[in-house]
Amino acid sequence: MMMTTGTAEPRGQALAINNLSLEFPTFSGAVKALDNVSINVAKAEVVGIVGESGCGKSVTTMAATGLLPKGRYHITGGNVRLFGHSTLSMDDSQLQDLRGKVVSTIFQEPMNALNPTIRIGRQLTDVIMRHEEIGLVEARRVARDILADMLIGEPERVMNLYPFELSGGMRQRVLIAMAFSCNPGLIIADEPTTALDVTVQAVILRLIQNRARRTGTAVVFISHNVAVVSQLCDRLYVMYAGRIVEHGATRSVLETPQHPYTQALLRCLPERVAPKQDLEAIPGAVPNLLQPPAGCYFQPRCKEAVEQCRSRSPQLAGEGGQQVACWRRGVAAELPGQGGRQ
């Protein structure tokens, strides 16, 4: 099994999230946003997380990098190791030292991630000078080089512009430049191309891939677009309602999906169905995580559900690198810590 427990840490690991469980307290009760999520990313590896809205893709990585608002959530189990740092127990200033230098995040909407009142160049050099012991002149040189590396023509001119003067694709490239500017070991790309056109998307993905390969940076790529993930990622995690339901090499998961949810998700796509034929929709809706169903979370929508699925939650298991959490696929173990707060 690839899942590690305790503090044992394999060498060459960039990010190890172990059995992370997380709740958001609300007036109507605790929303169990994550349940025993384990994600491992080796150095220089590109790992994808796919799933539909609200399945916990972003929450997982935001929790791991300390980006969730303090006091609004409870970690109910698990730990996170980011290049050996235990991020869950760090305070703000320690986290700030990590962000940008060790891990950077590229968000979906670059307009919200950039300060609209500060020129591009200053925003880049601020990040660089926060983490590197260099002066402004040198920082501007670094910024210019990395913008040029992102295929931005006339980087000097762009550095004197404000974010609103750039197109969406340009802004996203600035943000990627910012993310790579201090040579972090891990980049988290949270739907970086969802708001962009396909031609711009293809370029952005290439830029991320090229730069990550050259610098040996690990990438966690979050997306709801399975086709994009298939083009970019070595390994893939499929999430559903705050749990990992399947994980393995991208090719094997997409060609021989095991979990009924992964199978259904792939059959929904119009690419794989003859024109005008009905697509295979998944009946029902995602469970309400205030009161998640007993047993497997996908069981109310699953065609193959049996009695066992309705009472006990399956744990990820499997051989040959592909793991699946489904009783109907020969899973042996039950998920630990069931109903800690029910």
Add this chain to the structure above:
Amino acid sequence: MTKAVDILTRPVLEVSDLHVRFPASRNWLGRPTSHVHAVNGVTLTVSAGKSLGIVGESGCGKSTLAQAIIGLAPYGEGRVAIDGEDFQKAEGKRKRALRQKMQIVFQDPQSSLDRRLPVWRLISEPLHIRGGHSRAELRAKAEELAVAVGLRPEHLDRLPHEFSGGQRQRIAIARAISTDPELMVLDEPTSALDVSVQAQIINLLLKLQRERGLTYLLISHDVALVRHFCDDVAVMYLGQIVESGPADAVLSNPRHPYTQTLLAAAPSFESPLPDIAQVRAGELPNNRNLPDGCFYRQRCDRIGGGCEVGQVLRRLSESARHVRCHLAQT
């Protein structure tokens, strides 16, 4: 349905040489001094019971085209005819009757539904506006429509915020079909939805088309969806159609350099990520000052003699396909 028999080849929507431009700046007299040229001479026809997909990048004018067709954007030049009648020229009762024949479903049902109206009022609003129905009739009709789009009768008294995105889009579709339209304009109806929900909505739209003989104009940036959903496709670039024809033929064997780029860039399971050089990415040219010659010239990799003159949409020999490129003719 009796309607389905006599309409097989009749064009429901005919757009000829449509130009839409918006004033971008004005002088001190309030007269426009420059324009944004959003749609630059679009001609298309959709036959009854068929679907036409419009694809293109953001800013290419596809949504403006949809709005001009539906009467939401005024146009100076060209003609939009529904069932052979010019919509913009029609007046009074005639115009209202024509308006009933077309409906639109927007991308974001969150903002296109009045959040203070219960579902049955939302669905029956077009009928209410048309008039001549009692409250009980409207409610009965709303229930019938709600069931037709896969909602349950108990949903009728709820408000839009109580529904998920997919269900809201069902409400928008129920409202659109309430006047029994012939043409439905679908402006990115599923791009805000998850794929499993998108599949439900697409299935619903296909079912409604089979049952009611609806004609669809689908605006989308998702090439795979258009290939699945539409009979014909038109690819737009800078307010012009650069390639059109049967969806399968165009999307499996594109002839215009722009269509080729667009398809190479679309994410796919079969092909790896394209090279940056292959994508020919670039910004759309500024549509305040339209370029001379071929609009795609600045981004094209096959530029040569003949590109400096404006290109016209020409029919490829012995097919229903049209391409706006002199190189594709050979």
